[in-house]
Amino acid sequence: MSSWTGSPSAAAPAPAAVRPREDRAQADRMALSAATGKGAHIRTEDVCAWLAERRRATAVHVARIPFAELDEWRFERGTGNIAHRSGRFFTVEGMQVTEDDGPRREWQQPVIRQPEVGILGILAKEFDGVLHFLMQAKSEPGNTNPLQLSPTVQATRSNYTKAHGGTDVQLIDYFVRPDRDRVIADVLQSEQGSWFYRKSNRNMIVETADEIPARDDFRWLTLGQIAELLHEDDVVNMNARSVLACVPYRDTAPGALLSDVQLLSWFTGERSRRDVRAHRIPLASVRGWKHGVEAIEHEEGRYFKVVAVSVRGGNREVAGWNQPLIEPVGAGLAAFLVREIDGVPHVLVHARAEGGFLDTVELAPTVQCTPGDYAHLPAADRPPFLDAVLDAPLSRIRYQAVHSEEGGRFLNARSRYLAVDAATASLDPPPGYAWATPAQLRALTRHGHYLNMEARTLLACLNATAARTRGGL
Amino acid sequence: MSSWTGSPSAAAPAPAAVRPREDRAQADRMALSAATGKGAHIRTEDVCAWLAERRRATAVHVARIPFAELDEWRFERGTGNIAHRSGRFFTVEGMQVTEDDGPRREWQQPVIRQPEVGILGILAKEFDGVLHFLMQAKSEPGNTNPLQLSPTVQATRSNYTKAHGGTDVQLIDYFVRPDRDRVIADVLQSEQGSWFYRKSNRNMIVETADEIPARDDFRWLTLGQIAELLHEDDVVNMNARSVLACVPYRDTAPGALLSDVQLLSWFTGERSRRDVRAHRIPLASVRGWKHGVEAIEHEEGRYFKVVAVSVRGGNREVAGWNQPLIEPVGAGLAAFLVREIDGVPHVLVHARAEGGFLDTVELAPTVQCTPGDYAHLPAADRPPFLDAVLDAPLSRIRYQAVHSEEGGRFLNARSRYLAVDAATASLDPPPGYAWATPAQLRALTRHGHYLNMEARTLLACLNATAARTRGGL
Numbered sequence: 001m002s003s004w005t006g007s008p009s010a011a012a013p014a015p016a017a018v019r020p021r022e023d024r025a026q027a028d029r030m031a032l033s034a035a036t037g038k039g040a041h042i043r044t045e046d047v048c049a050w051l052a053e054r055r056r057a058t059a060v061h062v063a064r065i066p067f068a069e070l071d072e073w074r075f076e077r078g079t080g081n082i083a084h085r086s087g088r089f090f091t092v093e094g095m096q097v098t099e100d101d102g103p104r105r106e107w108q109q110p111v112i113r114q115p116e117v118g119i120l121g122i123l124a125k126e127f128d129g130v131l132h133f134l135m136q137a138k139s140e141p142g143n144t145n146p147l148q149l150s151p152t153v154q155a156t157r158s159n160y161t162k163a164h165g166g167t168d169v170q171l172i173d174y175f176v177r178p179d180r181d182r183v184i185a186d187v188l189q190s191e192q193g194s195w196f197y198r199k200s201n202r203n204m205i206v207e208t209a210d211e212i213p214a215r216d217d218f219r220w221l222t223l224g225q226i227a228e229l230l231h232e233d234d235v236v237n238m239n240a241r242s243v244l245a246c247v248p249y250r251d252t253a254p255g256a257l258l259s260d261v262q263l264l265s266w267f268t269g270e271r272s273r274r275d276v277r278a279h280r281i282p283l284a285s286v287r288g289w290k291h292g293v294e295a296i297e298h299e300e301g302r303y304f305k306v307v308a309v310s311v312r313g314g315n316r317e318v319a320g321w322n323q324p325l326i327e328p329v330g331a332g333l334a335a336f337l338v339r340e341i342d343g344v345p346h347v348l349v350h351a352r353a354e355g356g357f358l359d360t361v362e363l364a365p366t367v368q369c370t371p372g373d374y375a376h377l378p379a380a381d382r383p384p385f386l387d388a389v390l391d392a393p394l395s396r397i398r399y400q401a402v403h404s405e406e407g408g409r410f411l412n413a414r415s416r417y418l419a420v421d422a423a424t425a426s427l428d429p430p431p432g433y434a435w436a437t438p439a440q441l442r443a444l445t446r447h448g449h450y451l452n453m454e455a456r457t458l459l460a461c462l463n464a465t466a467a468r469t470r471g472g473l
Numbered sequence: 474m475s476s477w478t479g480s481p482s483a484a485a486p487a488p489a490a491v492r493p494r495e496d497r498a499q500a501d502r503m504a505l506s507a508a509t510g511k512g513a514h515i516r517t518e519d520v521c522a523w524l525a526e527r528r529r530a531t532a533v534h535v536a537r538i539p540f541a542e543l544d545e546w547r548f549e550r551g552t553g554n555i556a557h558r559s560g561r562f563f564t565v566e567g568m569q570v571t572e573d574d575g576p577r578r579e580w581q582q583p584v585i586r587q588p589e590v591g592i593l594g595i596l597a598k599e600f601d602g603v604l605h606f607l608m609q610a611k612s613e614p615g616n617t618n619p620l621q622l623s624p625t626v627q628a629t630r631s632n633y634t635k636a637h638g639g640t641d642v643q644l645i646d647y648f649v650r651p652d653r654d655r656v657i658a659d660v661l662q663s664e665q666g667s668w669f670y671r672k673s674n675r676n677m678i679v680e681t682a683d684e685i686p687a688r689d690d691f692r693w694l695t696l697g698q699i700a701e702l703l704h705e706d707d708v709v710n711m712n713a714r715s716v717l718a719c720v721p722y723r724d725t726a727p728g729a730l731l732s733d734v735q736l737l738s739w740f741t742g743e744r745s746r747r748d749v750r751a752h753r754i755p756l757a758s759v760r761g762w763k764h765g766v767e768a769i770e771h772e773e774g775r776y777f778k779v780v781a782v783s784v785r786g787g788n789r790e791v792a793g794w795n796q797p798l799i800e801p802v803g804a805g806l807a808a809f810l811v812r813e814i815d816g817v818p819h820v821l822v823h824a825r826a827e828g829g830f831l832d833t834v835e836l837a838p839t840v841q842c843t844p845g846d847y848a849h850l851p852a853a854d855r856p857p858f859l860d861a862v863l864d865a866p867l868s869r870i871r872y873q874a875v876h877s878e879e880g881g882r883f884l885n886a887r888s889r890y891l892a893v894d895a896a897t898a899s900l901d902p903p904p905g906y907a908w909a910t911p912a913q914l915r916a917l918t919r920h921g922h923y924l925n926m927e928a929r930t931l932l933a934c935l936n937a938t939a940a941r942t943r944g945g946l
Contacts (some may be wrong), residue, residue, distance in 0.1 A: 018728040018815040021913065026734075117745045178738065180731075186738035188745065202745050248734070255491040258653075261499075261721070264919060265651065265659035272590040272661065272675050342491040358832060359921075440494065446737060447920050448832075 026184065027250035033131040033223040034249070034467040040127035044225045047149075051235070054137040054217055055147045061312045062141045066293045070308050070322050080284025080291075082306070082324050089156070090114035090409070092306055092324055094286040095197055097355035101275040108286045110296055110306050111356055112326065112409055113197045116157040117188065120239045121175035121204040123152040124184060125212065125220065132220035133205070134171075134212065135240065140407025141311040142325050144414060145234035148404065149226075152218070154239045171212070175204050182207040185246040188448040189456065190362060192405065193354025195304070195326050197280060200358070200448060203243045223247065227464035233402040234414070238457065241403065245456035246446070249463065251439035253344045257427060258434065260443070266434050267450070270351035271360050278355040295327075302373050304328045307411060325411040330372030331402075332415030334365040334454040335389040336462070337422040338398055339435075346435040347462070348385075348425070352452065362452040363441070366433070384430065389420050396421040399465045403457060417458055419465065438462050499657065500723035506604040506696040507722070507940040513600035517698045520622075524708070527610040527690055528620045534785045535614045539766045543781050543795050553757025553764075555779070555797050562629070563587035563882070565779055565797055567759040568670055570828035574748040581759045583769055583779050584829055585799065585882060586670045589630040590661065593712045594648035594677040596625040597657060598685065598693065605693035606678075607644075607685065608713065613880025614784040615798050617887060618707035621877065622699075625691070627712045644685070648677050655680040658719040661921040662929065663835060665878065666827025668777070668799050670753060673831070673921060676716045696720065700937035706875040707887070711930065714876065718929035719919070722936065724912030726817040730900060731907065733916070739907050740923070743824035744833050751828040768800075775846050777801045780884060798884040803845030804875075805888030807838040807927040808862040809935070810895040811871055812908075819908040820935070821858075821898070825925065835925040836914070839906070857903065862893050869894040872938045876930060890931055892938065911935050 042050065067075070072085050082092040095111040098104070123134040138150035153172050178186065184205040191199040212218075221229075226244065229235050236244075258266065284291075288299050296306040310322040336347040352364035367385045374382045398419040405413035427435065441459050444450040451459065515523060540548070545558050555565040568584040571577070596607040611623035626645050651659065657678040664672040685691075694702075699717065702708050709717075731739065757764075761772050769779040783795040809820040825837035840858045847855045871892040878886035900908065914932050917923040924932065 018726070018730060018817050019732055020728045021724070021733045023732055023734070115750065116748070119745075178742075180735050180738065183734060183738040185734070186741045188741055202741060251494070253491070255493045257491060259492055259496055260494045261496070261656060261658070261919075262653050265653065265656040268659045268661055268675060269651075272592075275589075277588065344491050446734075 024250075027248060029131050030223065030247055030249050034227060034463070035224055036130045036222040037224040037228065039132060039220065039222045039225045040130070041132070041220045044228045047219065047221070047225070047229060048232070048235070050219065051137055051147055051149070057216070058139055058147065059313055060139050060141060060146050062146070062309050064294060065308050065310050065322060067308050068293070069310070070324065072321070073308075073324060079282035081282060089323075092283060093197070094281040094283045095278055095355055096281045097276070097278045099274070099276050099353060101273055108281065108288060109303070109355070110283055110286060110289065110326075111197045111280075112195055112199070113280065114156070114199050118156040118159075118201045119153060119172070119175045119204065120151045120201050120243050121153040121172075121206060122240070122243050123171060123174055123212070124205055124207040125209065127220065130222055131207070132222055133226065134218055135221050135226070137217045137219075138237070140237070141309060141323075142409065142411040142413065143234070143237070143404045143407030144412055145404065146407065148235055148237040148407075149229065149240055150237045151240050151243050170215075174206050174208060175202075178204065178206045179208075185243070185248060185446075187246055187446055189242055189246070189445070190357060190449055190452060192453050193356035193362070195356065195410065197278070197356045198358045199356070201239075201242075203246050205243060205246065224467055227467035230461055230464035231399075231401055234404050237404060238406045238453070241457040241460045242453060244460040244463070245442075245451065247463065248446075249439070249442055251437070251443070253437055253439055256344065256437040256440055257341050257346060258436065260440065263434060263436055263440055267351060267363070270432065274351075274353055274360045276353045276355070276357075276360045302329060303370070309411065326409060326413070327411035328370060328413050330370045332370050332405075332413070333367060333386075333389065333418070334415050334458060335367045335418035335420055336458050337366045337385060337388070337425055338419050339422050339425050341427065341435065344437060346437050347419070347441070347458075348422070348429060348433055349436050349441070349455065351432050351434075354452070357449070357452075359449055362455070363444070363450055364452045364455050365458055368454050384433075388422065389418060392420045399461050401461065415454070417461055419458065419462060438466070497723075500721060502604050503696065503720055503722050507700060507936070508697055509603045509695040510697040510701065512605060512693065512695045512698045513603070514605070514693045517701045520692070520694070520698070520702060521705070521708070523692065524610055524620055524622070530689070531612055531620065532786055533612050533614060533619050535619070536783050537767060538781050538783050538795060540781050541766070542783070543797065545794070546781075546797060552755035554755060562796075565756060566670070567754040567756045568751055568828055569754045570749065570751045572747070572749050572826060574746055581754065581761060582776070582828070583756055583759060583762065583799075584670045584753075585668055585672070586753065587629070587672050591629040591632075591674045592626060592645070592648045592677065593624045593674050593716050594626040594645075594679060595713070595716050596644060596647055596685070597678055597680040598682065600693065603695055604680070605695055606699065607691055608694050608699070610690045610692075611710070613710070614782060614796075615882065615884040615886065616707070616710070616877045616880030617885055618877065619880065621708055621710040621880075622702065622713055623710045624713050624716050643688075647679050647681060648675075651677065651679045652681075658716070658721060658919075660719055660919060662715055662719075662918070663830060663922055663925060665926050666829035666835070668829065668883070670751070670829045671831045672829070674712075674715075676719050678716060678719065697940055700940035703934055703937035704872075704874055707877050710877060711879045711926070714930040714933045715926060717933040717936070718915075718924065720915075720936065721919075722912070722915055724910070724916070726910055726912055729817065729910040729913055730814050730819060731909065733913065736907060736909055736913055740824060740836070743905065747824075747826055747833045749826045749828070749830075749833045775802060776843070782884065799882060799886070800884040801843060801886050803843045805843050805878075805886070806840060806859075806862065806891070807888050807931060808840045808891035808893055809931050810839045810858060810861070810898055811892050812894065812896050812898050814900065814908065817910060819910055820892070820914070820931075821895070821902060821906055822909050822914070822928065824905050824907075827925070830922070830925075832922055835928070836917070836923055837925045837928050838931055841927050857906075861895065862891060865893045872934050874934065888927070890934055892931065892935060911939070
């Protein structure tokens with residue numbers, strides 16, 4: 001390696017320049033895009049018509065089937081895990097979780113395991129001096145509204161190494177080999193820890209100056225346009241919301257209730273005091289779940305089912321296939337309580353343990369649950385703040401929409417996302433909760449394993465609300 | 474919870490004030506302490522005499538013993554794992570590691586498992602307007618120089634819940650229940666991934682204004698004094714170095730070769746492309762290792778041994794005990810190549826995989842290895858840059874000292890830490906390596922799982938070098 005490290009007699013080093021660690025102009029460009037409600041390519045009010053047209057052109061037929069009809073998938077001998085014959089994609093296995101930091105809790109459940117890191121990438125480009133983002137109208141079999149706005153690219157490693165036997169993932173090269181000078185965001189973020197075992201994806205925004213050929217199922221939109229669409233039900237898909245949470249907006253507020261050091265210290269304390277351990281077990285051995293012909297379900301009918309579907313048509317990489325999916329038994333709820341402190345908006349974050357997280361807890365919405373799972377319980381046993389959210393009058397709802405979770409893994413998984421004004425809520429919340437500003441949460445999305453998927457969706461929605469009400473962030 | 478969330482008629486909220494997210498005065502106080510070479514309590518040149526005096530007062534006798542004489546520890550039936558009879562402290566188990574992102578590598582090894590999060594805490598206080606840090610003269614059985622400067626508190630959960638049956642860990646309350654307004658640093662950091670399975674500790678610096686009674690084995694030192702002592706061999710222990718790497722100094726440089734977004738994107742790419750999987754296996758089943766009466770060792774004599782020792786005397790929490798330790802077979806080497814770019818110092822970091830890391834890779838020194846493990850190999854098979862470091866003339870050594878790794882788990886584990894000037898090294902390093910400024914690395918120490926233990930030691934040493942040569946950072 002001596003030639004690499006060089007010596008005084010070696011050739012002169014390449015010209016180099018130190019640059020500022022933060023590109024402040026970048027944040028201005030994000031704010032301009034968020035303040036631009038009129039895009040260069042398609043009017044916001046025409047996006048839904050375009051999606052409807054694409055839906056007709058790429059109609060997908062999804063039907064439940066018995067597990068026995070899963071031709072490329074099988075229950076593995078011994079473990080009973082559900083796996084693809086190729087060994088690729090994902091498996092459905094079992095997980096044993098133990099929480100031992102208060103009253104000991106222990107449970108077993110099915111879980112999706114997919115150890116490879118996928119790419120969720122949005123391509124950005126300036127038109128008329130304003131950044132636009134290339135969104136794809138993409139169909140996913142599990143979504144109630146199957147065709148939604150997705151990132152430019154959402155690809156598992158299996159996708160882009162062509163395990164599907166299908167077409168190339170379009171535009172993937174911008175993300176597999178990104179131009180270092182044009183990366184806007186690039187971070188590994190977790191997926192749902194209740195359904196996935198330690199899954200994370202690479203969330204990326206990369207700019208280009210290249211000419212990108214127009215395609216029927218792609219449209220360039222400003223952040224302001226996407227903000228409008230985030231107020232619609234089932235239009236912006238989960239992966240897009242996750243990436244949009246990572247847009248590097250500037251913090252224009254004078255500060256926060258807790259300094260960054262204080263917020264991180266609180267979080268470190270939560271991670272330290274929680275004793276959550278999870279490990280994989282054979283699916284066949286999972287206690288408390290019934291294995292049927294068409295579903296693996298909880299004995300009391302709670303939480304979710306593992307089911308199988310066949311899929312035909314659509315614009316997926318291959319023409320038809322079947323696969324297992326996870327189907328929640330009820331609609332989810334994810335809500336931030338919000339309030340202003342000295343005029344600065346804050347949200348109440350919860351340090352939430354989910355069995356599939358890589359590291360104990362992540363920051364979650366104030367309330368995140370399937371209310372139906374708790375309907376039978378007395379108020380004292382229901383999640384903190386659930387009733388405060390359910391009972392909030394419309395006048396205190398600052399944001400509300402129903403969004404779908406990932407339709408490639410989940411069937412009919414929808415959650416109501418809410419921001420509920422709690423103007424007089426205590427500034428000294430109970431253990432496990434802390435007030436943080438959206439800007440603090442945005443700063444944390446530069447790093448993985450801080451905000452969980454649901455918190456990232458809500459952060460993207462809060463960004464959207466700010467863009468709409470103030471003409472920019 | 475409705476009373477908590479309040480209503481317009483509820484009592485007025487407590488007075489609150491938004492504060493700046495960053496406390497800029499804090500960084501000035503760190504710089505002042507680093508520039509202060511003369512402490513209020515003990516002269517730097519007297520610290521070694523004090524340590525020598527404490528060494529005499531608390532002499533420790535450590536002797537190797539056969540495993541059979543480990544009275545409180547045993548090989549568990551079935552697994553062969555080494556565990557304490559109480560079920561506490563730690564276990565020695567097996568680990569299977571697979572790396573599958575290039576040529577497939579697979580190996581098995583013994584590993585220490587200690588899932589609980591310990592606390593490494595340094596208490597800070599102003600004297601004469603300058604922050605001082607309370608360092609403890611603490612004995613650890615595995616260290617060649619057993620008594621070194623350690624954090625104010627280094628406590629496993631077993632310690633402070635008194636599993637030792639010994640005395641209270643002194644001053645622990647400042648860290649278990651920190652005063653939120655006085656936290657300077659608080660972050661979970663990883664331990665050695667080659668020897669520990671997914672171990673992390675809570676690294677904390679907390680300030681106090683309280684009167685702290687003087688004690689024989691504690692001294693208040695400025696950062697400038699500690700910087701001097703970091704230039705001595707075997708004086709500042711591993712845990713202290715780890716915490717000192719988290720001191721929040723200000724970045725006074727105009728920038729860096731890579732912006733923060735670029736550096737994080739590079740790191741995300743490294744984590745994404747690496748496919749490293751590790752899981753625990755029974756110690757009895759580990760292939761390639763011999764189980765002897767006094768040691769479990771690698772069949773070719775490489776890497777490390779698992780051994781047992783008895784310990785008598787010293788200032789540990791109990792009077793005598795015995796325990797297993799991991800003993801490396803050779804001295805380690807950890808070195809940063811450093812160079813200035815546009816007058817700004819940079820170090821070459823390596824995205825290094827270690828089987829025990831929670832998440833694939835962390836940032837490591839340019840070179841981190843036990844050179845003896847590679848002495849038999851041709852140059853092409855030796856770690857990149859190893860020869861560049863070993864062959865560097867003294868004129869290019871910017872920092873050099875031998876430090877001990879944790880003496881509570883490792884026996885005679887010492888590494889030479891180096892910063893080697895590579896003024897003409899290429900600015901376009903090979904895959905897996907990137908140039909970063911010390912300030913960028915310091916910013917990353919706010920978060921866990923970025924810098925590995927060895928990189929944190931070197932960062933603390935670089936901070937110390939900057940303090941010495943410039944009278945402050």
